[in-house]
Amino acid sequence: MSLIPGLLFLVGSLLTVQPVIDSPPTDQPATVDSADSPKGMGIADARHLLDRTCFGVPHQTLENYASLTRDQAVDQLISTLKTEAQTPLPEWTGLTVQEIRDLRLEDRQAFGKTQRGWQQEARSWWAQEILTTSSPLTERLVLMWHGHFTSEMRTVRSPHAMLAQNRLFRKNGSDNFAELLRAVSMDSAMAIYLNTQQSKKGKPNENFARELFELFSLGEGHYTERDVKEAARAFTGYRVQGSLGQVRKVSRLHDSSVKTILGKRGRLDGMDVVNLVLKHPACGEWIARRFWLEFVSPTPDQEVIKMWGKVLRRSDWDLNAFLSHVFKSDQFWAAEYRGALVKSPVDLVMGSLRRLDITEIPGLQINRNLQAMGQVLFDPPNVAGWPGGTAWIDSTSLLERRKFLQDAVPTAMIFSTWQKREGSASVGKSGMNPEKTPDMDPEMDPEMSPDMKPEMNPAGNRMAKRLNRRQIRRYRPVAAQSVEQLYQQFIGGKSMNEEAWTLSWLPFQPVTDADQSDTGFGRLQELILDPTYQLK
Amino acid sequence: MEFDRRTFLHLSGGACLPWLVPGVEAWAFDDPQQKQLKVAPGLRERTLILVELQGGNDGLNTVIPLRDERYQELRPRIGLKKNQIIELDSKQGMHSSLKPLTEAWEAEEANWILGLGYPDPNRSHFRSIEIWETGSDSDEELQEGWLTRMLKAQPDPERAAEGIIIGGGDAGPLYGTGLRVINMDDPEKFSRQARAVPEVARGTDARKALEHLLDVQDDIKKAAGIIEEKIQASPDHGVRFPGTRFGQRCKIAAEMVTSGVPCPVIKISIGGFDTHNNQLNRHSRLLTELADGLAALRKALIATGKWDRTLISTYSEFGRRARENGSEGTDHGTAAPHLLLGGNIKGGFSGRQPDLGKLVRDDLIHTTDYRRLYATIEQNWFGLKGRSEVSRGAKPLDVIRKS
Numbered sequence: 001m002s003l004i005p006g007l008l009f010l011v012g013s014l015l016t017v018q019p020v021i022d023s024p025p026t027d028q029p030a031t032v033d034s035a036d037s038p039k040g041m042g043i044a045d046a047r048h049l050l051d052r053t054c055f056g057v058p059h060q061t062l063e064n065y066a067s068l069t070r071d072q073a074v075d076q077l078i079s080t081l082k083t084e085a086q087t088p089l090p091e092w093t094g095l096t097v098q099e100i101r102d103l104r105l106e107d108r109q110a111f112g113k114t115q116r117g118w119q120q121e122a123r124s125w126w127a128q129e130i131l132t133t134s135s136p137l138t139e140r141l142v143l144m145w146h147g148h149f150t151s152e153m154r155t156v157r158s159p160h161a162m163l164a165q166n167r168l169f170r171k172n173g174s175d176n177f178a179e180l181l182r183a184v185s186m187d188s189a190m191a192i193y194l195n196t197q198q199s200k201k202g203k204p205n206e207n208f209a210r211e212l213f214e215l216f217s218l219g220e221g222h223y224t225e226r227d228v229k230e231a232a233r234a235f236t237g238y239r240v241q242g243s244l245g246q247v248r249k250v251s252r253l254h255d256s257s258v259k260t261i262l263g264k265r266g267r268l269d270g271m272d273v274v275n276l277v278l279k280h281p282a283c284g285e286w287i288a289r290r291f292w293l294e295f296v297s298p299t300p301d302q303e304v305i306k307m308w309g310k311v312l313r314r315s316d317w318d319l320n321a322f323l324s325h326v327f328k329s330d331q332f333w334a335a336e337y338r339g340a341l342v343k344s345p346v347d348l349v350m351g352s353l354r355r356l357d358i359t360e361i362p363g364l365q366i367n368r369n370l371q372a373m374g375q376v377l378f379d380p381p382n383v384a385g386w387p388g389g390t391a392w393i394d395s396t397s398l399l400e401r402r403k404f405l406q407d408a409v410p411t412a413m414i415f416s417t418w419q420k421r422e423g424s425a426s427v428g429k430s431g432m433n434p435e436k437t438p439d440m441d442p443e444m445d446p447e448m449s450p451d452m453k454p455e456m457n458p459a460g461n462r463m464a465k466r467l468n469r470r471q472i473r474r475y476r477p478v479a480a481q482s483v484e485q486l487y488q489q490f491i492g493g494k495s496m497n498e499e500a501w502t503l504s505w506l507p508f509q510p511v512t513d514a515d516q517s518d519t520g521f522g523r524l525q526e527l528i529l530d531p532t533y534q535l536k
Numbered sequence: 537m538e539f540d541r542r543t544f545l546h547l548s549g550g551a552c553l554p555w556l557v558p559g560v561e562a563w564a565f566d567d568p569q570q571k572q573l574k575v576a577p578g579l580r581e582r583t584l585i586l587v588e589l590q591g592g593n594d595g596l597n598t599v600i601p602l603r604d605e606r607y608q609e610l611r612p613r614i615g616l617k618k619n620q621i622i623e624l625d626s627k628q629g630m631h632s633s634l635k636p637l638t639e640a641w642e643a644e645e646a647n648w649i650l651g652l653g654y655p656d657p658n659r660s661h662f663r664s665i666e667i668w669e670t671g672s673d674s675d676e677e678l679q680e681g682w683l684t685r686m687l688k689a690q691p692d693p694e695r696a697a698e699g700i701i702i703g704g705g706d707a708g709p710l711y712g713t714g715l716r717v718i719n720m721d722d723p724e725k726f727s728r729q730a731r732a733v734p735e736v737a738r739g740t741d742a743r744k745a746l747e748h749l750l751d752v753q754d755d756i757k758k759a760a761g762i763i764e765e766k767i768q769a770s771p772d773h774g775v776r777f778p779g780t781r782f783g784q785r786c787k788i789a790a791e792m793v794t795s796g797v798p799c800p801v802i803k804i805s806i807g808g809f810d811t812h813n814n815q816l817n818r819h820s821r822l823l824t825e826l827a828d829g830l831a832a833l834r835k836a837l838i839a840t841g842k843w844d845r846t847l848i849s850t851y852s853e854f855g856r857r858a859r860e861n862g863s864e865g866t867d868h869g870t871a872a873p874h875l876l877l878g879g880n881i882k883g884g885f886s887g888r889q890p891d892l893g894k895l896v897r898d899d900l901i902h903t904t905d906y907r908r909l910y911a912t913i914e915q916n917w918f919g920l921k922g923r924s925e926v927s928r929g930a931k932p933l934d935v936i937r938k939s
Contacts, residue, residue: 298744342745382662390748394707395756396719398749399729406732511746512734531736531749 040067044503048338049073051507051536052295053327054136056351062504074327078320080135081174085167087129090121093163097242100160115157120367122159123377126166127366130350132359138170143346144294145169146378147385149184149216151193153378161189162378164245177287177317178278181217185274188240191247194383196238201255204232211383212277219289222282223262230259235270278317284309291322296331297340298389304331339507339535342392345373347536348401352409352528358416369408372400393534405528414475418467488520506532575692578919579800583793583842586803587830587850588708591810592661594819595855595872596900599648599889600629606892610859614815614866624648628885633823636831637877644883645834645843646875647935649909651890653871653902657854661810661868665853669709671910671926680712683801685925686914688714692798696762697755699801700792703785708803716755723763723791730760763797770795773836778828782806786829790836793846800918809852813863830877843879847917847936849909850874859898871902874909876935886933905930912936 041049046066050057054077057065065073095103104111130139146169153162165187172180184190190208191197199205209231213223237254238247249269259268262276277283288308292300308326315321326332343351349369353359370376374397380386393401467475501523502510510530517523527533597614600621601607608615621629622638628648630637640646656674658664667674671682687698687710699710699717710717720726733753773794777787785804792802806826811819830848837843855872871890887904894901911927914920916936 339743340745342749390745393749393752394717394719395752395759396704396721398752399726399733399756402732403729511736511750529734531734531746531753534749535743535745 039069041070041073042066043500045070046073047504048507049077051351052341053077053140055130055140055347056354057136058355058357070333071328074324077137078324080137081320082135082138083171085129085170086133087125089163090118090125092118093160115159118159119153122163123367126377130346131353131366136354138174141173142166142169145173147380148290149190150380150383150385151189152380156189156192161192165189174319174323177312177319181278182271182274185212185270186246188245188247191238191240196235196247197240199232199236200253201236204236204255206232209235215384217277217286218280218282219286222280227261230261231273233259234261234268234273238270284313288312291326295326297337301331339532341536342389343534343536344386344388344392345370345375348373348534349404352405353412356413358412360416360419365408369404373397401534402529409528414472415467417475418471502527506530507535508532575690576919578917579690579692581845582917583846584801584913584917585789585846585848586709586801587848588705588803588805589809589850589852590805590807592854592856592868593809593852593872594811594815594866596858597819598631598823599650599873600631601627601889601892602629603627604892610892613864614860628889631820631823633820634827636827639831640834640877641883645879645881646877646883647881648873648875648885649904649933650873650885650887651871651900651903652874652906652909654906657870659854659868661853668851668853668906669711671907681707681709682910682926683709684712684715686920687800689925695798696759697799699803700799702788702802702804705805710801710803716759718755718759723767723788727760727764730756733757766795766797767791771840773839775832775836775839777832780825780829782825783829783832786833790833793837793842794840811865812861812867813865815865834877846878847881847913848877849913855900857898858892858895858900869899871900880937882935882937886935908933
């Protein structure tokens with residue numbers, strides 16, 4: 001399929017006046033022209049900041065940020081942080097634990113099937129939140145903590161527990177690390193995943209204690225095998241309670257005898273262990289290291305990480321202040337680290353769609369695309385999380401990534417264009433109820449089974465349909481024409497020249513001949529298919 | 537000849553030069569200029585197909601001791617009955633679901649290596665498969681797969697790739713840098729997608745991420761070019777493969793070997809062996825799928841004259857607990873038997889079955905270090921004599937007819 005039709009949507013996002021939620025407040029200079037202004041950091045820096053800290057932003061927002069200084073931009077970005085998701089949760093999250101238990105007892109097999117359906121919907125729900133959130137930085141942090149304090153839904157099984165954990169990351173993930181670590185240690189999904197749930201006095205399970213030290217807070221070399229064994233005893237007797245949120249210490253199952261952990265002796269319990277970990281000097285550095293790997297480069301600079309560790313501990317684990325410190329650091333902006341990170345599948349998929357202002361794509365494609373590239377939301381490969389970096393790219397995943405950029409992106413753009421032009425009139429501004437959308441051909445839509453109940457429809461009924469061939473044909477020439485206008489406007493206008501256009505997409509100059517096409521849309525296609533677009 | 541970039545790195549990299557690796561002399565060269573182009577003939581002519589049984593296969597219900605009543609005592613509910621076992625010799629039988637493999641057994645082209653494992657066994661899926669795939673000791677962490685260590689000293693620009701992974705999964709024993717490893721589901725789809733990947737002139741950019749990405753692009757284009765060409769001239773083996781997922785993976789593996797795609801290692805996998813509960817039916821279904829696929833693969837390779845040049849070997853992270861658990865299943869265990877198949881294999885058993893009377897916390901004690909399997913593949917199958925990269929002093933097993 002030709003890419004050409006799709007870019008229309010980009011035009012739409014620029015020509016139609018739409019509220020851009022995360023654009024700077026009106027007292028900031030925020031015009032297209034100011035990309036060149038000596039005060040603003042410019043389009044290349046804006047792309048760098050937003051590709052790394054967000055999952056892409058619409059073009060207009062990118063230009064708004066370009067007009068700010070780096071410090072202004074970071075402050076602006078951090079002010080968008082949120083503690084709650086905006087996408088409505090699937091209906092079944094309202095079921096009580098008793099109701100779920102009854103469902104299971106009624107028919108085990110049927111329940112298994114239902115639960116697998118819920119798991120899919122939980123993934124779609126989060127994907128939708130990442131795609132449409134007004135604070136992509138919040139979701140970036142939620143995903144980072146999910147890859148750090150791992151739990152796998154295929155092991156935990158309960159989507160309720162996984163969503164509760166997801167909520168925890170959103171609530172505590174940008175606020176205070178000490179609180180976050182305490183909450184995670186008492187989290188239900190974690191207790192199920194790392195077997196605290198089975199650990200009891202006389203039969204301690206070491207799983208959580210070991211990972212708490214090794215992966216979650218200190219790193220290897222800062223604790224002994226004996227610490228693990230003793231900490232395992234401290235974590236005996238914690239059980240998941242009805243709410244599926246936090247665990248509770250059950251005295252008769254808890255080993256309350258004296259233990260020695262990280263040099264401290266006493267009748268220590270789980271929370272005491274967490275507090276000891278927080279006092280350990282290695283903890284700050286371990287967390288600083290995680291931020292470095294997430295936001296700066298794959299090769300830690302020990303000196304800087306040491307300093308960052310101190311910053312974290314001195315601020316009493318204030319993550320908000322720490323984020324600001326990291327994003328304003330010289331290392332974050334250093335030329336040598338530009339393009340040093342490989343975009344994760346979520347980066348690539350969500351970043352491309354968000355950049356093009358696509359808020360819905362047909363069916364459950366997003367999660368299928370992510371899976372093909374090796375990242376399934378709620379299911380990291382193992383307790384160590386996604387390895388990231390160059391491990392994202394092998395021959396299969398690279399071809400899948402290219403296929404997505406070549407085929408799925410334009411398809412989504414056509415759909416989005418259609419929806420903005422025609423769908424929105426009858427569907428409502430957010431397209432919340434595609435079932436009632438006119439001009440749809442159910443025969444053309446293999447995603448939509450007739451017996452699908454609305455309440456089973458994932459992600460708040462946002463499952464979009466496919467366009468039929470007639471609609472696609474109709475939009476093709478319109479799109480091509482609009483794209484051309486858009487591109488000419490960019491190039492001809494004073495705000496952006498050819499190079500700025502390139503650097504609003506890529507971390508550095510393309511390695512292929514990305515200026516062969518003589519249409520604006522062709523050039524965009526060349527840019528996103530250039531290998532450097534895979535980097536950030 | 538196209539000069540491969542990595543070969544150049546090997547040549548210029550010093551440490552990777554074959555003639556600087558002590559002991560790699562059996563096939564050494566007289567003319568230093570020619571060295572990089574001479575590869576152990578075994579690596580050119582022979583193929584290893586690895587079959588990973590993901591989740592930890594229950595070895596004790598795969599090869600069953602016939603004359604040991606402790607077997608039924610340990611497994612009152614999931615122990616196999618007489619009619620569920622195919623007798624192989626006076627002492628051992630195999631699960632009746634492996635029936636499609638009896639032809640290979642009778643032709644003396646199948647060898648069961650009994651009691652494979654390692655000291656101080658780890659029971660985590662994640663860690664234990666890492667041990668198996670890197671060839672490390674239990675308390676040691678190696679950064680490269682065992683085949684990576686073996687193959688990276690043997691660069692060969694004529695190859696399509698060092699390894700082809702079919703049907704997903706990670707590179708496993710081929711993990712690490714310096715090898716070209718291709719993942720694919722379907723060769724035609726792979727070639728089609730590869731054609732769209734651009735040629736990039738390589739500069740001097742030192743950015744690691746970009747370097748890696750361009751390396752992978754090069755690997756894809758090169759492998760796809762060779763695979764496409766070979767498959768067009770592929771001989772018809774006339775075998776219908778089972779429609780199961782594993783059967784279809786075997787079909788692609790067969791296509792690679794029969795068409796002569798130059799690649800020393802192919803890896804396929806079959807999942808679902810983590811049978812903690814209600815194991816009997818599930819395990820039986822899995823072994824049927826496994827045996828049906830392998831039997832079809834054998835037929836196709838015999839039909840095209842490649843069977844003598846192919847070695848199939850199973851592996852898995854661990855066997856399962858000798859004593860059954862409370863939910864008619866088995867928990868993570870230790871040692872297990874593994875199967876070698878091929879036209880050049882000496883049929884029968886190697887090693888011995890672990891003693892059911894000597895269990896450690898209901899687990900079997902291994903009788904054969906798993907690296908004897910690797911030493912066999914390295915030295916007797918591929919003919920890489922001299923200093924071994926993978927054996928750790930373990931001796932090859934006498935299971936290959938003609939080294």
